Every structure is written in structure tokens, then in C-alpha cells.
Amino acid sequence: MRLNSLLLSLVPAALASSAFAFDLQAIRVGRAETVSHGVIEHAVVLVEDGRIVAVGPDLPIERGIPVVDRPEWTVMPGLVLPYSRLGLDGRAGADFTPEVSPSPEILPRAEEYEEVLSYGITTLGLYPPGNGVPGQAVAIRPKGETLEEMRIKEGAYLKVYFRADxxxxxxxxxAWAKVDEHDEKVAKAKEKWTKDQKGKGAKTEEKKDEAKPDEKKDEKAADAKGADSKAKEFVPPAADPKVKPFLRVRDGKMLPLVSISSxxxxxxxxxxxGERKFDFALRVVMQRELDLYEVHDEIVKRKCMxxxxxxxxxxxxxxxxxxxxxEFANAGNKVVLIPRGEDLASHETWRADVGEMVKNGMKREDALKSMTVHAAALMGLDKDYGTLEKGKVANLLFLNGDPLEPGTKVVAVMLDGAFVHGEVRQ
Amino acid sequence: MVSFAAWTQAHAAYVLAALFALGAGSCAGTRASDVGGAERSQAGTGVVRELAEGEQGFALVVGKLLTVNDNDDVFEPGMLVVRGATIDYVGPVIDLPAGYERFDAPLCFAAPGMIDLHSHVQSSGFGDLNDMVIALNPEYRSSPTVVPGNPSVRRACAGGVTTLFGIPGSGTNNGGFGVLYKTRWDANYEDCVFADPGGMKVAQAYNPERGADLGATRAGMAWNLERANKLALAANRDGRDVFALRNLQKVLARELPLLIHTAGSDACHTTISMWGERYPVRAVLSHGCFDGWRVAPYAARVGMPVNLGPRTFDWRSSMEGQIIGTPQRYEAAGAALISVNTDAPVMPQEELFLQGAMGARLGANSYTMLKACTLNPARSFGLDDRLGSLAPGKHADIVLWRGAPLDPRARVDFVWIEGRLEYDRERDGQRF
Amino acid sequence: MKFSTMLARSARTLAVAALAVPVFAQDPAGGEGQAGGAAGADATKKDEGEWFAVVNGDVYSGTGAVLRGATVLARGGVIRKIGHDLEIPADAKVLDAQGLRIYPGLVALNARGIASRFGGGEFADTFDPYSQNLVLALAAGITTVSDSGVAVKLKRREVKGVVVRERYQSTLSYSSAAPRGKSELDAKFEAAARYLRDYRDWEEQKKTNKDLKEPAARGVDPTIRSILENRSMARFNAANRSDLLGIARLAQKYKFRPIIEGALEGWTVADELGRAGAYAVVVPRARRDKSEELLRDGGSSIENAAILHRSGVQVAIQATSTFIDLGGIAGRDVLHLPIEAGFAVRGGLPEQAAIEGITIVPARILGVEHRIGSIEVGKDCDLILLDGDLLHYQALVQYTVVDGKLVYEKDKELYYAHIRPRPAAQPTDAPEARRDKGEEKPADDDTPTEGGDEKPEGKPAETPEDKPKDGAADEAVDEG
Structure with missing residues (x-):
């Protein structure tokens, strides 16, 4: 991963206008929207090996470290757009292909990626289209010669298209019945395995938790027993590829993103x-009339993104x-706002459109998060992306003013520690 | 053929008689109920005369007599005395001179025959509405389309509707002139039509929009109407008689009333400003539906009568989330005269009362709505000297209801039109 | 224990079966009510859940009984008690119905666009518990609809349990316009009836002769068989006198109760339909002129519902339009069921029968009368509360209760809140206290003078409240 990003940062060095030679660099700007810790005036961001190593007001910069000094700039985390079909063809997925990823569809170096990168979008989540459960999203960086260079994470979320029918x-x-079937299969196999073990006369230290199979427990148990018992360890039967994604959902390893319209x-x-307990996020297509306020309280209670x-x-x-x-953000739900349309113009006005929501009662902080850290969280990437914090990937968006104002322009974009857009002089 | 003027002359005798009766002071204390609902007027209006040789007369005694006159007189019980085609007396039960037949209907309400100013059933159905060749047809008349006593008209009679303004459709901006006629059961043309032309029909917008022709837009249609008005006014000024404009000239000279098909706040506004302010004719705003209620204060200020229906509520165009009763809004705004229509056969002609009932359901006063089916349409068209209430001198157009006239449960038992029993539920079978 | 339950159950089945076969040739009012034998079962099943009480209202139970100032107490959505001086559990939700009348929720047959946006079944999966049409229907007093033959309860904010009963009607055609189909249907009935006869004979004879072969069911139309076995109901769309007569005779011959939708000329053959034990679904205002070619009676009649009713036909009333129409024309769509029923009264139908025509009779047609259609102990607590006589044109639903939950409150929804808003609720005395003060109205308070709301009081425009009262039709028509 690290190596990958380093490699990547070398490639744009040739492409971008700025020279890139030092591992550690400092950027001093007038203002930093950290998203995680509010606004920092006279901020300094230190970047090393494609990661942020420090953010703070007026941090001392050692001699010899290259500095980009632009007091008229504002910096914020690169934008994360987790729900997109950019650069993919419009092929519809099948009704039930949860194992599918849109990765094979991706055309690296597609113009759209270059374009949205210049708008400050540094992470994209691409999803497979279609009704039912068409597949899983892949998270990418919108730059690279090959799919491998672009790919950040497969299985970013599971796309579910759901309507009241x-x-x-x-x-x-x-789908869930198949999960149950699988669980039963595992339970039976385990039972058989336990019997076999007993039949061999081996001393069995099996606990009496034969009631329900739990993969996590099994794993832990395997660790605890150590290497010598490994040979005798129970190996659960492999899950059907169509069941696997739902097991990940059940185990909290992947969010399903459920599209609803009412x-x-x-x-x-x-x-x-039914009674199943798992976290899920909602994709809600905004329409002129949308009666989701009817179920506001329930959605808030479930803390759905x-x-x-x-x-x-x-x-x-x-x-x-x-x-x-x-309404949802103020009630504490994580709200991810995405461009109004699939056209590039909507991507360019995205920040300003989100700004409109602030003028109509959304908190500024929630608005900024909606394009950054919340969007990353949907894909399970919020540990690495979405804020200006130590340790995060150095995807930075530099602007000539307030990110939520319509007149504000992108002046530079840094991707994995390297400037990939804008005139940058040190 | 009986022209409007001839008709007026023919009935002048009755009108004079009524005036004489009033002048002679033979009726006292006509005011009924301003002291409260419990107390009823003790004195009636009008005089009962001895029947002359060959004259016919009868009296009705009913449980409740709704005169719908300006005093809102109600008599419980009440008596109506009819001589010939007109009402001679309305009031408490009194002794009758010899020769009068007396009908007792203690379980019935008596109310005036209802009047629909927006009706197309003269030809029995939707036929013969507009000649669609050109946008303005002020020379056209609906009279050739009248089929007297057709099934729709008969059912209307059985529903207590006695007078209709049968008009052209709204396919052209000026559809021509309608006829005023009675819903007689068996009648020839002369028996039922009492005014031809009875008034003009204009369609402001919301239907007469034409294709690529002049009048494709509100602007074009308004210009068309204005131009015709200017031409007719000029002809009036110059004393010229232009065949195609002759009737329009009468409208502009306030000799004939005008019914305007219009709807929505936009077209309704144009209607009031054009026909209420710039050409102050005897105009009645008809339909006024969708969000037309928004101009109710304007209509009230100008004093333009409104004739609402067949849509009596709005929800979709207003986008207020409320089911808005159109009559209620006009009433609240203080509109001068509110009447309702069926636009039959859009709604069955016999269901005129239901238009009133629905107006009341959605917030209007139920008595206002009774007036909206009787006195108000008569007054809107200047017919209230003859029609619209039960009063001495007026046409004996009388309906006996088994219950309150706006209640769908209350059937009509008898209908007299100009003194003739047209519908008798038991005799004719219940038609509605 | 198990055995006795089984016995009890089979006894009940027998009882129901026994009722179902012979009853229909007799008084329809007598036998019908008992079809709800299953009500008790439902009630015991739900011996838990939230308590809900409506107090101080005048309960028009739909069975003809009126209890003034009474309480309806429900638990788990089922009515447990109705009466005065009931003890209300402390945790019960209580709705004060002072000054209001309580009726059973209305049942709208063949309603469209309410149970789902698109119709056509699968309501358990498509029901929109937040839809505007749903709220409008509840505002109109409708708590159950049938769409595509399926009985759907109009729950709000809930999708579980909305399907009360799946379709159990079979639509048949028996018209002289299609003589071939008619004779085919004759043959099917004959075959099915013969088979059932043979089967009964076989059952009887096999007691003595065990080797006797069971008669073959092959070739027997399963639909017709289910009709003859009272497992489903035959439903016809018929308007013409000749078709109606044909259906009546078919039904009499094979002893089943037909549901006839339309029945426009039913009034001309009401006796035959009555003898057939028919249900008729009529639109009182439906209009068709009599054919001039015929001398005999024909065409529509406003008296249709009344004449059918007098002949023993169970009359359900359907509105002129089965859709919700918000285009501006009032009084004709499914939201105006009571208005439509008013037109049946106009034609002479007694008011009680008119109310039954929009409550219990359609419930019977849907096979849900054990749960729906009247206010009775053991039935679903589906109530509507109005500010006046249900059939009065100015009465508006103030509250709607479905399965013991308040699902519509007029003054709190946009649609009708602005029309005659009720004064804010004041603390009310218990019914007995009101009686003590002499405020309780006597049961026969409806004095003739109250008749018309057309009664102008002073200047009519100033009448502060245009409250609906009992229609004059009440008194005027009942003179006998």
C-alpha cells in the first residue's frame, strides 16, 4: 500500500508542474478546514511519504524542508465521492450478482478522472448498476495508468436497489435465507468434525457452544490454540460467492448501501x-417530493448513513x-452529499451546491463532512481519508476561498502527497 | 319564437299586479327571522285573489317553506298560492277563496326551482357545442340545438332544476349566445324557451386555446376578445347595425348578460379586469376553478358574480396541501353573488343541488349554497324579478323536497314550472 | 385435551357449513351475522397488546344499536368491551369523543390506487403506509378496501398484516351476449354438482361397501367446485335484466350466493335475486336510460338499492368512481361513499341499510365480516368519529382508528383541518356526570323542527358554525 502510493506520487511528479524531490514538505496556507478539528488559521501541513505528518497553526518548519507558502489559500481534505459511475459504461448489472465488482469496467486514464481530479475529487467509489443486488463498489483514486494503480479497495460497500415490490x-x-443455509451447513460440518475428533479418541476441549456457529469466535479460538493444534483445526466449508458479501455485511465488515425512493x-x-441486526446505509434519490420525513425518526433511531x-x-x-x-444531519445521522447529476458540470458545482444546503439550515461542519470523511466512512476508508489529521493520506484540496461559496476556485490538488493539479511554486 | 322583450311584455301584467299589491300595503311584516331561528315570521307577502273566469289556482301547504327571498323568510308550516303561472302569496297558512285547489304536504320542504347558468344539455348530451372554424362567433346562437324535454332535461326537472342557460361550449373564445329555458317535461320550443338570446358565452382560457392560429396563447385570445369588443363598441357609438356583432353590441350595451368560462388565478384575473373593469358589462365569472379562488377578493371588490363548478374544490393547482372548497373561499372573500353549476353533462344536470352540498361540505355556509342554486344565479343574470325565490309575482317554479334541498337523501316529490305540475314522483315514477 | 379441541373445531366447521348451505333461501339478516364464528378465535389470540379506549361518544354500532355516551375499549387492536361505566386500564390510550358519533370504519369495494400505487395484488409487498391516498381514504372514513378482490386493511405507518383476506371470489361470466360461454358454464356447474352428489353418495355407501371406488374428480372445474363447496364466492358483472335473471336462476338451481356487481336493472328482477340470496354491489347514481324498444321496466333507477333491499338482496354500495379524484369534482369518488349511500336513501333505502351497505355488507362480500364491518366485541377496532350523522353531507370524519390505533386526526392533517375546526378539547365530565346535570340528550331528541340545516338563523352568513345535523330526510322519510 505504502509502496504503491510512493510509486504513484512519482508518476504525477513528472506530469504535474511542480518539482517533486523531497520526502518531507511543508505547506503554509491562510486557513485549513480540517473537517475533524475545525478551522485552523495560518495553518501548516507537513506531508511525508504521501501522508500527513502534522497539521497545526504556525508550526515551525525546519530549514531545508521545501515550503509552499500561500497565505491566500485555504486547504481542505480532498473530496471523496463514494457513489459514482464516472468513467464506466452504462451496462446494467443483473438482478442478483452481489459478488460483482465494476473494476473490470474501469478505463484508466479516462478523461473524466483527470477532470474531476482538477475539481478536487481525490477519491471515488464506483458502483455496479442494476436492480436487486448488482454488486460491490470499488474505491479508487482518479489517477493511474492501470487499474492496480487506481484501486484503493474492493468491496467498499454492497449496492442494493430496493423498491416496495x-x-x-x-x-x-x-439472500438472507442463503446466509441461513450457509450457517446451517457450517454448523453441521462442525458437528461432524467434532464427532470425528471424538471418534479419533483425541481429547476434546470443545466448549459447549454448539448452538450457533460464529465465525469470529472460530477464528479467535484458532488463534488461541496455537500452531500445534492447527492441523486439527475445524475448517468451515467455503461460502458461495453470492453468500460471501452478505456474511461480510452480517459481520459488520461491509455496509450495504440500500437505494430507496420513498x-x-x-x-x-x-x-x-425482519429481525436481523446489521448496519446499513441508505441511498436516497432526491425528488421534488420525497416523503422520507414520514420515517425520519426511525431512520434517526437506526443511525443510518x-x-x-x-x-x-x-x-x-x-x-x-x-x-x-x-434534517437528518441535524438529528445526528451521517449524511453524504454527492453531485446533483452525473454530468461533469454537476461535479464542478458540487461544493457550491452543498453550500446551498448550508444556506438552508445545514451545519457547515456537516456539509464539509458530507463530501469528505462521511463519504470515506461509507466505504470503510475514514481511517485514511477525509480529514486533515496526522497519519491520513495526503489528499489535499487548495482553494482561493471558502469551499462552500460558489465563486471559490480550485487552485491546486495534492494526491497521495504530490501536487497533481495547479501551479505550485516553492 | 318568443323573444326576450316579448316575454317580458307578456308577463308585465303579473309583475304589475305584484307591484300593486305591495303598494297597497296589503302585506305587512315581511321580515322573518332576524330575531332568531326560533321565531318565525307571522305575516306573509302577496295577496290571494278571487279566481277570474277560466283562471286556475292552487295552494300548497308544506311543513317548511324556504322562500330564499332577501329576508330569508322561512315559514313553518307555510303556504304558497299560485294563480296561473305565477305566485300570488307566500306566508303562513290562510283561508282560501273558492275555486283554489289545496295540496297538503306537511312532510315536505318547498323551495324555489333551481337554476343552472352553465349547462350544455339543451341538445341532450354533448352535441352541437362549438363551431370550431373561427375563434370568435358572436353571431352564433344555441337555440337551433334545443331539444325540448329531452331525457337530461327531464331528469333535471326531477332533481328540482327548473331553469337552464343552455350555452355553446368553450372550444372558441366567443362561442355565441345561449338560450334560457325551462325544464318542462313535455313541451315544445315556445313552451320552454323564454329568452333567446339569453346571454353570451365567452371562453377566456383553459380550453379555447387554438393551434397555430391567432389565439394560441392567453395574449392572443385576450387580444381577439378585446378587438371584437372594440368593434362592437364602435358600431354602438356610430349607431351601425352589424349583423355579426348585433348581439355582442347588446352585451356591451348591458342589454344581455354574459357568462365567461374561465379558470385558474391567471385567466380569472384577466376575466375580471377585462369584463368587470374595462368593459363593464353584465358579466358572470363561470367555473373559477383550480386556483381561481385566489382572485376571490378581486371579484368581490369589482362586484362580479361568480358561477362555480363543476369543480367545487381545488387541491392540485393550489399546492397548499389543503382541500380547498372554491365556494367557501369566494364566500369568505365576500363575493357578491355566488352560484354553482354542473356544466352538465360534465356532471349530471339533476345533481345541481349536490354542487351546493359539496360547497357546504367544504366549508361554505349551507344557506349560501341553497341561494347559490336559486336566487343568486337568477340575480346574476338579472332574472330575479321573475325567478330564484318564492315570492308574489314570480314564476311559480316550485319544488317540494322530502327533506333539506341540499341533502342527497332528500328526494324531490313534486315540481311545478310556471304553475304547471311537471313532475309528480308517484305519478311519473321516481326519476332521481 | 387435544382431542377435545379437535372435536370443538370440527363442530364449528360443521356449524359453519350447515349455516352456509341452507341459510340463503331464508331471511338474509338472520343467518349472516354468525358467519363470524372465528371472531372469538382472533380475540383470544390477541390477549395482549396496548389498551385503547374511545369515551363519551355516541356509538352507532352498525348493527342498528346506538349507545349514547358509551365507551369502546380495545386491546391489541380488538374490541374487548362496549358500554357504559367501563373500567379503563390506567395505561390505556384514551380518545375523548364528546359530541361525536362513532361508526364502524367504512369498507370500499373495488377501490383503486389506495392499497397500492399500481394495484394488481401483492399488497403485502407494495402497500404504501404513508401514501397520500391512504390518508385521504382514512379521512373519508374508509378503513378497509378491496382491490383486485383482496381485502386490505388501511393501516398507517405499518405494512405488517395489511392483507386481511386474499382474494376468494371467482369472477364468472354468464351473459346472453355470449351464449356459448353461458352454456359452458351451465355444463361446468352441472358436472361439479353431479360430482359432489356422487361424492356424498360414495361417502355414505362406503360405510357398508368398502370396495366402492371414489368418484373421479377429473374434469370437474375446480373453481366451480369451490363455489359449490362454499370455499369461494361467485362474482358476476351484470347489468341487464336478462343476465341478472339468468344468474339468479343459476344460483337458485345450484344453491350458491352470487355477488353481482352493477345490477343496474336489478330492481326489475329483485324478487328472483332475493330468492337467489344474491349480494348486489350497486352504484345508486348509476344511470342508463331505458331502451325505448322495450315495453317492460328497464334502465337504471334511483330506487334500485331500495327495491333490491326490500326483496332480501344484500346491497353493498360503491361510489360512482372507484378512484380518488382530486381534480376538483366533488361527491362522486370513493372518498364520498356516504354521499353515494345518501343517494340510495333518496331512492328509498332505509338509512340503516345504507350504512350497512358501506360497512358490514361489503365485509361479508369480502369474507371478512368476522373481523370488520361493525362495532362489536371481538372485532377489529376500526372506528370513525364524525361531527354528525354519517350520511349528512356536511359531516366530516374527525378521527379514524384502525386496529385500535389513532391513524387520522382531522385537525392535525393539512387536508381538511381548515374546514369547521373543532374548538379545542376541554376537560369533559364522565357520561354519568353529564346525565346528572341533565345535559344528556334523550335518545329520541331528533325533533322535526331540527330538520333542515337550511334553517336560516338571523342572517345566515353570520351563523358561526355550520354544523351538520340530522338530515331532514331522517324524519321526513320515516313517516311510513
């Missing part, structure tokens, strides 16, 4: 998953405007 509900119920969809989704466009909507059949993203 019999087909959608059946898809979901069947309160009714929500109600039937809950009905379809929401992926929405930065758009206002209306209470059904009225002219009563409402800011649903703000």
Missing part, C-alpha cells in the same frame, strides 16, 4: 430484513420546502 423483497429475503420503500425494507444529492424538496403536494439532508 414483491421482487425486491424476495431478492432480499432469499417512505414506503423504507417500511418494506424493514419488513424484508444517508447518501443524497444536495437538494431541497417539498412536503408532498405542497409548496412547503424542506431540507431533508439538513
Amino acid at each position: 414483491a421482487r425486491s423483497k424476495k431478492t432480499v429475503k432469499d 417512505a414506503a420503500d423504507w417500511a418494506h425494507w424493514l419488513d424484508a430484513i 444517508l447518501v443524497m444529492e444536495p437538494e431541497l424538496s417539498y412536503t408532498t403536494a405542497t409548496m412547503r420546502q424542506r431540507n431533508l439532508p439538513a
Whole structure:
């Protein structure tokens, strides 16, 4: 991973206008939107090996370290767009292909990637299209000669398209029924294995937890027993590739992103998953009228992350405007805002569109998070991306003003510690 | 053929008689109920006369007599005395001279025959509405389309509707002139039509929009109408008689009333400013639906009568989230005269009362809505000297209801039109 | 223990079966109510859940009984008690119905666009518990609809348990316009009836002769068989006198109770339909002129519902439009069921029968009368509370309760809140206290003078409240 990013940072060095020769570099700007720790005036960001090593006000900079000194700039984390089809063709996925990734579809060096990078979008989550469960998203950096250079993470989330109809509900119920089937298979295999062990006369230290199989426990147990017992360790039967993603969902290793379009969809989704307990995020397509306020409290109670466009909507059949993203963000849900459309122009105005939501009642802090750290969290990447903090990947977006104002322009973009866009002189 | 003027002459005798009766002071204390609901007027209006040779007369005694006059007189029980085609007396039960037949209907309400100013069933159905060749047809008349006593008209009679303004459709901006006629059961043209032309029909917008022709837009249509008005006014000023404009000239001279198909706040506003302010004719705003209620204060200020229906509520266009009763909004704004229509056959002609009932359901006063089916349409068209209430001198267009006239449960038992029993539920079978 | 339960169950099945076969030739009002034998079972099953009480209202139970100032107490969505001086559990949710009338929730047959946006079944998966149409239907007093033959409970904010009963009607065609289909259906009925006869004979004879072969069910139409065995109901769409007569005779011959939708000329053959024990789903205002070619009665009649009812036909009332129409024309769509019922009263149908025509009769047609259609102990707590007579054109639903939950409150929803808002609720005395003060109205308070709301009081425009009262039709029509 590290090596990978270093390699990557060498490539753009040739492409970008700035020279790149030093491992450690300092950037001094007028203002830093850290997203995690508020605003820092007169901020210095130290970057080494593609990571942020320090962020703070007026940090002392050792001699010899190259400095980019631009007091008129504002820096913020590179934007993370987790829900996108950029650079992919429009091929629809099948109804139930949870094992599929859109990676094979990706065309490296596609113009769109170069373009959105210049808007400050440094991480993309690409999803496979289609109804039902079309597959898993892949997280990429929008720059690279090959897929491997671009890819950050496969299985970023599981895309689920759900509507209040019999087909959608059946898809979901069947998927979970297969999980149950698998669990049963594992339980049976384990039972058999235990019997076999006893039959061999080996001393069995099996605990009495034969009730339900739990992969985590099994793993822990395996660790505890050490190497000598490994040969005798129980190996659960392999899961069907279509079941595996749901096991990851169940175990909290991957979020499903469930696309819904109404309160009714929500109600039937809950009905379809029944008593199962797992976290999921919601993709809500903003429409002029969206009755999601009907289930506001339930969504808040479940702490669902929401992926929405930065758009206002209306209470059904009225002219009563409402800011649903703000309503959810203010209630404590993580709201991810994405560009209004799939066209590039929408990507360019993305920040300003999110700014509109702030003018209509969304907290500034939530708005900034909606394009950065929350978006990263959807893909399980928030440890490495989305804020200006020590240890995070040095994806930085430099602007000539407030990121949420429509007139503000991108002046430079740093990807994995290297300037990939903008005139940068040291 | 009976022209409007001829008709007026023919009935002048009755009108004069009524005036004489009033002048002679033979009726006292006509005010009924301003002291409260419990107390009823003790005195009636009008005089009962001896029947002359060959004259016919009868009296109705009902449980509740809703006169719908300006005093809102209600008599419980009440008596109506009819001589010939007109009402002679309305009030408490009194003794009758010899020769009068007396009907007792203690379980019935008596109310005036209802009037629909926006109706297309004169030809029995949707036929013969507009000649779609050109946008303005002020020379056209609906009279050739009248089929007297057609099934729609009969059912209307059985529903207590006695007078209709049968008009052209809204396919062209000026559809021509409608006829005023009675819903007689068996009648020839002369028996039922009492005014031809009865008034003009204009369609402001929301239907007469034409394709690529002049009048594709509100602007073009308004210009068309204005131009015709200017031409007719010029002809009036110059004393010229232009065949195609002759009736329009009468409208502009306030000799004939005008019904305007219009809807939505946009077109309604144009309607009021054009026909209420710039060309102060005897105009009635008809439909006024969708979000037309938004101009209710303007209509009230200008004093333009409104004739609402067949849509009596709005929800979709207003986007207020409320089911807005159109009559309620006009009433609240203080509109001068509110009447309702069925636009039959859009709604069945016999369901005129239901338009009133629905207006009341959605917030309007139910008595206002009764007036909206009777006195108000008559007054809107200047017919209230003859129609619209039960009063001496007026046409004996009387409906006996088994219950309150706006209640769908209350059937009509008898209908008299100009003194003739047109519908008798038991005799004719219940038609509605 | 097990054995006795089984016995009890089979006894009940027998009882139901016994009722189902012979009853229909007799008084329809008598036998019907008992079809709800299963109600008790439902009630015991739900012996838990939240308590809910409606107090101080006048309960119009839908069975003809009226209890003034009574309490309806429900638990787990099922009515447990109805009456005065009931003890209400402390944790019960209580709705004060002072000054309101309580009726059973209405049942709208063939309603479209309410149970789901698109219709066509699968309601358990497509029901929108937040839809505007749902709220509007609840505001109109409708708590159950049938769509595509499926009975759907209009729950709000819930999708579980909305399907009360899957379709159990079989639509048949028996029209002289299609003579071939008619004779085919004759043959099917004959075959099915013969088979059932043979089967019964075989059951009888095999007691003595064990080798006797069971009659073959091959070739027997399963739909027709299910109708003859009372497992499903035959539903016809018919308007013409001749078709109606045909259906009546078919039903009499094979002893099943047909559901006839439309029945426009039913009034001309009401006796035959009555003898067939038919259900009719009528639109009182449906209109068709009589054919001039015929001398005999024909065409539509406003008296249709009344005449059918007098002949013993169970009449359900359907609105002119089965959709919700928000385009501006009022009084004709499914939201105006009571208005439509009012037109049946206009034609002479007694008011009680008109109310049954939008409550218990459609419930029977859907096979859900053991749960829905009247306010009775053991039934679902589906109530509507109005500020006046249900059939009065100005009465508006103030509250709607479905399965013991308050799901609609007029003054708190945008749609009708602005129309005649009720004064803010004041603390009310218990019913007995009101009686003590002499405020309780006597049961026969409906004096004739109250008749018309057209009664102008002073200047009518100033009448502060245009509250609906009992229609004059009440008194005026009942003179006999």
C-alpha cells in the first residue's frame, strides 16, 4: 500500500508542474478546514511519504524542508465521492450478482478522472448498476495508468436497489435465507468434525457452544490454540460467492448501501430484513417530493448513513420546502452529499451546491463532512481519508476561498502527497 | 319564437299586479327571522285573489317553506298560492277563496326551482357545442340545438332544476349566445324557451386555446376578445347595425348578460379586469376553478358574480396541501353573488343541488349554497324579478323536497314550472 | 385435551357449513351475522397488546344499536368491551369523543390506487403506509378496501398484516351476449354438482361397501367446485335484466350466493335475486336510460338499492368512481361513499341499510365480516368519529382508528383541518356526570323542527358554525 502510493506520487511528479524531490514538505496556507478539528488559521501541513505528518497553526518548519507558502489559500481534505459511475459504461448489472465488482469496467486514464481530479475529487467509489443486488463498489483514486494503480479497495460497500415490490423483497429475503443455509451447513460440518475428533479418541476441549456457529469466535479460538493444534483445526466449508458479501455485511465488515425512493420503500425494507441486526446505509434519490420525513425518526433511531444529492424538496403536494439532508444531519445521522447529476458540470458545482444546503439550515461542519470523511466512512476508508489529521493520506484540496461559496476556485490538488493539479511554486 | 322583450311584455301584467299589491300595503311584516331561528315570521307577502273566469289556482301547504327571498323568510308550516303561472302569496297558512285547489304536504320542504347558468344539455348530451372554424362567433346562437324535454332535461326537472342557460361550449373564445329555458317535461320550443338570446358565452382560457392560429396563447385570445369588443363598441357609438356583432353590441350595451368560462388565478384575473373593469358589462365569472379562488377578493371588490363548478374544490393547482372548497373561499372573500353549476353533462344536470352540498361540505355556509342554486344565479343574470325565490309575482317554479334541498337523501316529490305540475314522483315514477 | 379441541373445531366447521348451505333461501339478516364464528378465535389470540379506549361518544354500532355516551375499549387492536361505566386500564390510550358519533370504519369495494400505487395484488409487498391516498381514504372514513378482490386493511405507518383476506371470489361470466360461454358454464356447474352428489353418495355407501371406488374428480372445474363447496364466492358483472335473471336462476338451481356487481336493472328482477340470496354491489347514481324498444321496466333507477333491499338482496354500495379524484369534482369518488349511500336513501333505502351497505355488507362480500364491518366485541377496532350523522353531507370524519390505533386526526392533517375546526378539547365530565346535570340528550331528541340545516338563523352568513345535523330526510322519510 505504502509502496504503491510512493510509486504513484512519482508518476504525477513528472506530469504535474511542480518539482517533486523531497520526502518531507511543508505547506503554509491562510486557513485549513480540517473537517475533524475545525478551522485552523495560518495553518501548516507537513506531508511525508504521501501522508500527513502534522497539521497545526504556525508550526515551525525546519530549514531545508521545501515550503509552499500561500497565505491566500485555504486547504481542505480532498473530496471523496463514494457513489459514482464516472468513467464506466452504462451496462446494467443483473438482478442478483452481489459478488460483482465494476473494476473490470474501469478505463484508466479516462478523461473524466483527470477532470474531476482538477475539481478536487481525490477519491471515488464506483458502483455496479442494476436492480436487486448488482454488486460491490470499488474505491479508487482518479489517477493511474492501470487499474492496480487506481484501486484503493474492493468491496467498499454492497449496492442494493430496493423498491416496495414483491421482487425486491424476495431478492432480499432469499439472500438472507442463503446466509441461513450457509450457517446451517457450517454448523453441521462442525458437528461432524467434532464427532470425528471424538471418534479419533483425541481429547476434546470443545466448549459447549454448539448452538450457533460464529465465525469470529472460530477464528479467535484458532488463534488461541496455537500452531500445534492447527492441523486439527475445524475448517468451515467455503461460502458461495453470492453468500460471501452478505456474511461480510452480517459481520459488520461491509455496509450495504440500500437505494430507496420513498417512505414506503423504507417500511418494506424493514419488513424484508425482519429481525436481523446489521448496519446499513441508505441511498436516497432526491425528488421534488420525497416523503422520507414520514420515517425520519426511525431512520434517526437506526443511525443510518444517508447518501443524497444536495437538494431541497417539498412536503408532498405542497409548496412547503424542506431540507431533508439538513434534517437528518441535524438529528445526528451521517449524511453524504454527492453531485446533483452525473454530468461533469454537476461535479464542478458540487461544493457550491452543498453550500446551498448550508444556506438552508445545514451545519457547515456537516456539509464539509458530507463530501469528505462521511463519504470515506461509507466505504470503510475514514481511517485514511477525509480529514486533515496526522497519519491520513495526503489528499489535499487548495482553494482561493471558502469551499462552500460558489465563486471559490480550485487552485491546486495534492494526491497521495504530490501536487497533481495547479501551479505550485516553492 | 318568443323573444326576450316579448316575454317580458307578456308577463308585465303579473309583475304589475305584484307591484300593486305591495303598494297597497296589503302585506305587512315581511321580515322573518332576524330575531332568531326560533321565531318565525307571522305575516306573509302577496295577496290571494278571487279566481277570474277560466283562471286556475292552487295552494300548497308544506311543513317548511324556504322562500330564499332577501329576508330569508322561512315559514313553518307555510303556504304558497299560485294563480296561473305565477305566485300570488307566500306566508303562513290562510283561508282560501273558492275555486283554489289545496295540496297538503306537511312532510315536505318547498323551495324555489333551481337554476343552472352553465349547462350544455339543451341538445341532450354533448352535441352541437362549438363551431370550431373561427375563434370568435358572436353571431352564433344555441337555440337551433334545443331539444325540448329531452331525457337530461327531464331528469333535471326531477332533481328540482327548473331553469337552464343552455350555452355553446368553450372550444372558441366567443362561442355565441345561449338560450334560457325551462325544464318542462313535455313541451315544445315556445313552451320552454323564454329568452333567446339569453346571454353570451365567452371562453377566456383553459380550453379555447387554438393551434397555430391567432389565439394560441392567453395574449392572443385576450387580444381577439378585446378587438371584437372594440368593434362592437364602435358600431354602438356610430349607431351601425352589424349583423355579426348585433348581439355582442347588446352585451356591451348591458342589454344581455354574459357568462365567461374561465379558470385558474391567471385567466380569472384577466376575466375580471377585462369584463368587470374595462368593459363593464353584465358579466358572470363561470367555473373559477383550480386556483381561481385566489382572485376571490378581486371579484368581490369589482362586484362580479361568480358561477362555480363543476369543480367545487381545488387541491392540485393550489399546492397548499389543503382541500380547498372554491365556494367557501369566494364566500369568505365576500363575493357578491355566488352560484354553482354542473356544466352538465360534465356532471349530471339533476345533481345541481349536490354542487351546493359539496360547497357546504367544504366549508361554505349551507344557506349560501341553497341561494347559490336559486336566487343568486337568477340575480346574476338579472332574472330575479321573475325567478330564484318564492315570492308574489314570480314564476311559480316550485319544488317540494322530502327533506333539506341540499341533502342527497332528500328526494324531490313534486315540481311545478310556471304553475304547471311537471313532475309528480308517484305519478311519473321516481326519476332521481 | 387435544382431542377435545379437535372435536370443538370440527363442530364449528360443521356449524359453519350447515349455516352456509341452507341459510340463503331464508331471511338474509338472520343467518349472516354468525358467519363470524372465528371472531372469538382472533380475540383470544390477541390477549395482549396496548389498551385503547374511545369515551363519551355516541356509538352507532352498525348493527342498528346506538349507545349514547358509551365507551369502546380495545386491546391489541380488538374490541374487548362496549358500554357504559367501563373500567379503563390506567395505561390505556384514551380518545375523548364528546359530541361525536362513532361508526364502524367504512369498507370500499373495488377501490383503486389506495392499497397500492399500481394495484394488481401483492399488497403485502407494495402497500404504501404513508401514501397520500391512504390518508385521504382514512379521512373519508374508509378503513378497509378491496382491490383486485383482496381485502386490505388501511393501516398507517405499518405494512405488517395489511392483507386481511386474499382474494376468494371467482369472477364468472354468464351473459346472453355470449351464449356459448353461458352454456359452458351451465355444463361446468352441472358436472361439479353431479360430482359432489356422487361424492356424498360414495361417502355414505362406503360405510357398508368398502370396495366402492371414489368418484373421479377429473374434469370437474375446480373453481366451480369451490363455489359449490362454499370455499369461494361467485362474482358476476351484470347489468341487464336478462343476465341478472339468468344468474339468479343459476344460483337458485345450484344453491350458491352470487355477488353481482352493477345490477343496474336489478330492481326489475329483485324478487328472483332475493330468492337467489344474491349480494348486489350497486352504484345508486348509476344511470342508463331505458331502451325505448322495450315495453317492460328497464334502465337504471334511483330506487334500485331500495327495491333490491326490500326483496332480501344484500346491497353493498360503491361510489360512482372507484378512484380518488382530486381534480376538483366533488361527491362522486370513493372518498364520498356516504354521499353515494345518501343517494340510495333518496331512492328509498332505509338509512340503516345504507350504512350497512358501506360497512358490514361489503365485509361479508369480502369474507371478512368476522373481523370488520361493525362495532362489536371481538372485532377489529376500526372506528370513525364524525361531527354528525354519517350520511349528512356536511359531516366530516374527525378521527379514524384502525386496529385500535389513532391513524387520522382531522385537525392535525393539512387536508381538511381548515374546514369547521373543532374548538379545542376541554376537560369533559364522565357520561354519568353529564346525565346528572341533565345535559344528556334523550335518545329520541331528533325533533322535526331540527330538520333542515337550511334553517336560516338571523342572517345566515353570520351563523358561526355550520354544523351538520340530522338530515331532514331522517324524519321526513320515516313517516311510513
